[in-house]
Amino acid sequence: MSAAAQDTAVHTAVRTGRLARAAIYAGLLVFAVYYLLPLYVMVVNSVKPLDEIRSGDMLALPRAFTIAPWLSAWSTAQIGVEPTGLVPYFWNTIRMVVPAVVISTLMGALNGYVLTKWRFRGDTVLFGCLLFACFIPFQIVLIPMASVLGFLNLAGTTAGLVLVHVVYGLGFTTLFFRNYYDAFPTELVKAAQIDGAGFFRIFWRILLPSSGPIIVVTVIWQFTNVWNDFLFGVSFSDYDSMPMTVALNNLVSSSTGVKEYNVHFAGAILAALPTLVVYVVSGRYFVRGLMAGAVKG
Amino acid sequence: MAFLEIARLHKDYGPVEVLRDIDLSIEEGGFLVLVGPSGCGKSTLLYTIAGLESVTRGEVRIDGRTVNDLPPSKRDIAMVFQSYALYPSMNVAENMGFGMEMRGVPKAERRRAVAEVAKTLQIEHLLERRPAQLSGGQRQRVAMGRALVRNPRLFLFDEPLSNLDAKLRIEMRTEIKRLHQSLGTTIVYVTHDQIEAMTLATRIAVLKDGVLQQFGTPAEIYADPANLFVADFMGSPPMNLIPAAVRADGPSPSLLVERAGSEPAALPAGVKGLDAYVGRETILGIRPEAITEVPADGAANGSTVVDCRIEVVEPAGADTYVITHLGGREVVARTSPDCGVRAGETRPLAFRMDKAVFFDPATHDRIRG
Ligand SMILES: Nc1ncnc2c1ncn2[C@@H]1O[C@H](COP(=O)(O)OP(=O)(O)OP(=O)(O)O)[C@@H](O)[C@H]1O
Ligand SMILES: [Mg+2]
Numbered sequence: 001m002s003a004a005a006q007d008t009a010v011h012t013a014v015r016t017g018r019l020a021r022a023a024i025y026a027g028l029l030v031f032a033v034y035y036l037l038p039l040y041v042m043v044v045n046s047v048k049p050l051d052e053i054r055s056g057d058m059l060a061l062p063r064a065f066t067i068a069p070w071l072s073a074w075s076t077a078q079i080g081v082e083p084t085g086l087v088p089y090f091w092n093t094i095r096m097v098v099p100a101v102v103i104s105t106l107m108g109a110l111n112g113y114v115l116t117k118w119r120f121r122g123d124t125v126l127f128g129c130l131l132f133a134c135f136i137p138f139q140i141v142l143i144p145m146a147s148v149l150g151f152l153n154l155a156g157t158t159a160g161l162v163l164v165h166v167v168y169g170l171g172f173t174t175l176f177f178r179n180y181y182d183a184f185p186t187e188l189v190k191a192a193q194i195d196g197a198g199f200f201r202i203f204w205r206i207l208l209p210s211s212g213p214i215i216v217v218t219v220i221w222q223f224t225n226v227w228n229d230f231l232f233g234v235s236f237s238d239y240d241s242m243p244m245t246v247a248l249n250n251l252v253s254s255s256t257g258v259k260e261y262n263v264h265f266a267g268a269i270l271a272a273l274p275t276l277v278v279y280v281v282s283g284r285y286f287v288r289g290l291m292a293g294a295v296k297g
Numbered sequence: 298m299a300f301l302e303i304a305r306l307h308k309d310y311g312p313v314e315v316l317r318d319i320d321l322s323i324e325e326g327g328f329l330v331l332v333g334p335s336g337c338g339k340s341t342l343l344y345t346i347a348g349l350e351s352v353t354r355g356e357v358r359i360d361g362r363t364v365n366d367l368p369p370s371k372r373d374i375a376m377v378f379q380s381y382a383l384y385p386s387m388n389v390a391e392n393m394g395f396g397m398e399m400r401g402v403p404k405a406e407r408r409r410a411v412a413e414v415a416k417t418l419q420i421e422h423l424l425e426r427r428p429a430q431l432s433g434g435q436r437q438r439v440a441m442g443r444a445l446v447r448n449p450r451l452f453l454f455d456e457p458l459s460n461l462d463a464k465l466r467i468e469m470r471t472e473i474k475r476l477h478q479s480l481g482t483t484i485v486y487v488t489h490d491q492i493e494a495m496t497l498a499t500r501i502a503v504l505k506d507g508v509l510q511q512f513g514t515p516a517e518i519y520a521d522p523a524n525l526f527v528a529d530f531m532g533s534p535p536m537n538l539i540p541a542a543v544r545a546d547g548p549s550p551s552l553l554v555e556r557a558g559s560e561p562a563a564l565p566a567g568v569k570g571l572d573a574y575v576g577r578e579t580i581l582g583i584r585p586e587a588i589t590e591v592p593a594d595g596a597a598n599g600s601t602v603v604d605c606r607i608e609v610v611e612p613a614g615a616d617t618y619v620i621t622h623l624g625g626r627e628v629v630a631r632t633s634p635d636c637g638v639r640a641g642e643t644r645p646l647a648f649r650m651d652k653a654v655f656f657d658p659a660t661h662d663r664i665r666g
Binding site: 206 | 344347368395400
């Protein structure tokens, strides 16, 4: 009898365990759907002909599949007054993002290196100031930045935008690298000094090769921020330097006559795609870097 | 002439005085051990010798030349760090060759030098590995190898054995001593392990709170400590430090020491300086090996026999330590293992008072005669 009771008890335990698990998965599923629904709507409607969107319901799968909206958004749609599609602005953004990310990451790494391994009088105050830069809202710097760009003769250029993003990102990249290098053993720097390595050699040969994880974190952060930026782009760019986010806005707002929702959806996905790719590709390295660090210790 | 000289060296970190007026020197080929408790400034002193920290005042001279303003790489030194400080992104061979690479030594020559040192240290099979793939003992060897490969005029070791387990530590200690004997290079070695200090050093400098307490040969430090701190710090088991009353007793004063469960014991005080302490307290310092059982043929010259209640008996193989209480302190005596002493009995113990030393209880300074 007691054995039988035990048996039922085990069964009950197993059953409640399963129930709890099912509940958890159901909950997770609800959240996943909730977050993925907008993306689903965008993807589905970007491959439908326009009349199908207007007549039917937004959640339905396309009846007549077409990639025409994508092609149009990429290369022929009306942006402002020009029927160029997003492609020139895509290249504008690339020309802005790559240098901005590389420069701000490298400078952040150098700052972190100096602030932790070559301490000097007032370094904490300086770091405090840099940290403060992280909390300054975009809007506050717009007008002073405009006059600085004018003064430097960089107004409306890609170089000017790069400068803006480097300056604005430096607080964050410095913070990331300072915290990372703070835990980096100072004895390694001392050993390299005895070995005869100088300031930059120690940086290149000793610190940077061990900075993989934090470089990935910083690059993801900077890339998404700079790529997604709209305010600086709309404030400081000309036609020649206008980034994709601003062009997307023009695409959506400048369509005369009918609103081509399918093209808008396709354009929005195109504009967001690179950040997604960066997450998927380097996110894996990011995790791998963290794991390597964990196992090493 | 001294090879390494440190003269009136002073180091502050802002308002904190870390080293105060240190004077030290070591002859060429000597083995100087800096010993002291954690935080007393040993590493800082080593870093100033290396040039990794600037000095606030004073001078560091290597081979007669003041090196205060010379960068570390120009001082012809090599250093082994407490954490080994192996470059994590380089393999063992690259780690060992990095210094030569920085000095522009051609690759072939680097490889040959590394191979040679790797052979003496028996780490040839590890050359391709990264530091993360090595055991603690192997990392220690590689760190030694990186220093050896430079072939410097001065080695600086910062607690190189403190991260190893006890057995490996003793092995490596012997190996370092052997290495020193065969190379003949001057070594400055930091440790907080007084046994390491005693076994390795030709000269010991005892530091406490940034002040040099005593500087001398291991024998001097052991037998003739300058103050209570040195007496207590060096030696294992440590020196017995027993409060005693000094009283006038004929021509020279004698000592009265409290005993558990019986009358205070009287001991002779053979030191002139104690005259000034009559009617006051002193601290009697006597090493465990100077308190023994009374031999069958009577106590040796200079011994005083005192009956002591034996509380604990600790056989340690070659010796048996017995513990009693005197002057309210635990007192350890070293007896031979076959004297048959038992816990709980009262035994006469022979105190070699000619080996005893005395300290002022207030200043902790040695009282000399
Ligand atoms: N950069 C620094 N700024 C301020 N104080 C410091 C600094 N470096 C060391 N100190 C202080 O100097 C004192 C001596 O430090 P040091 O590292 O030389 O001690 P140590 O004798 O090597 O100790 P351990 O045996 O623990 O290694 C300590 O009290 C420490 O707090
Ligand atoms: Mg130290």
